């Protein structure tokens with residue numbers, strides 16, 4: 355076989371092999387590698403061309419034409435394969451990104467108010483409608499506002515470390531220790547002082563807020579909420595206190611609840627009374643929750659002790675007042691039949707959902 359015949363055969367074999375490889379390429383990357391292998395500077399076609407130099411000059415044009423024909427065939431086949439693979443890649447990409455417009459949308463869970471906060475707002479609103487102004491005070495208090503001004507003597511057990519959270523290394527300008535307020539009653543002192551700065555009573559305040567005590571069990575939490583309500587005016591009486599309580603409790607529980615005042619002792623009121631309501635679960639006939647008494651204790655109340663009024667400089671001959679503080683969690687538990695206070699603070703969404711939060 356002459357050299358030229360051998361070269362032509364080589365070219366034919368190369369073309370067949372390359373076309374088959376192009377057609378079988380799985381993707382554009384592989385096709386790119388094949389282009390280099392067959393048509394690149396150091397590729398298979400270049401290798402065959404080296405043989406052309408050995409031919410006599412008169413035979414070279416003929417083989418040159420064959421080489422060009424193979425080159426063109428390969429280039430055309432490459433382009434075609436490239437087009438097919440690019441289209442396939444685009445199809446796959448679109449497939450992967452396809453949006454099913456018939457799928458239902460993702461539901462975002464809706465946030466809601468915590469049952470305790472909701473209760474707090476309900477209660478505050480009822481007093482607000484009765485004409486009580488809303489006031490707030492600091493949660494970090496000094497001993498004067500939390501104890502002394504409220505006629506709580508130094509030996510009172512509430513002032514002990516095991517009942518009250520005192521704040522280490524913190525004192526007010528007078529050097530008194532600071533503490534987390536144990537009740538909302540200090541707002542009485544602050545509001546009365548503010549009132550005197552601007553004028554004279556009457557003064558009717560509702561003060562909702564957080565309070566803190568060293569306590570933790572089924573019915574006690576170290577942090578809980580109170581609503582403090584008080585009024586200072588001329589000729590205040592227990593009858594007015596009872597009327598306000600009756601209206602508030604019946605409105606909050608959404609039914610006419612009987613109430614009774616039981617004599618009690620609080621340092622900051624005199625006389626003082628525990629307030630009971632007819633059991634909202636058994637309507638007074640007796641059940642496990644009211645311990646078969648037909649009554650539920652809901653809050654402490656009384657006529658503001660003259661010592662408290664005097665502590666802020668209110669003339670006790672001219673003015674008197676009533677005050678009570680209620681536990682928000684306690685009332686929300688009674689209204690909704692919740693057995694354990696701790697449910698409010700465990701953040702279990704199943705409980706919160708059932709509460710409509």
Ligand SMILES: [Zn+2]
Nearest residue numbers: 633636641644
């Ligand atoms: Zn009962």
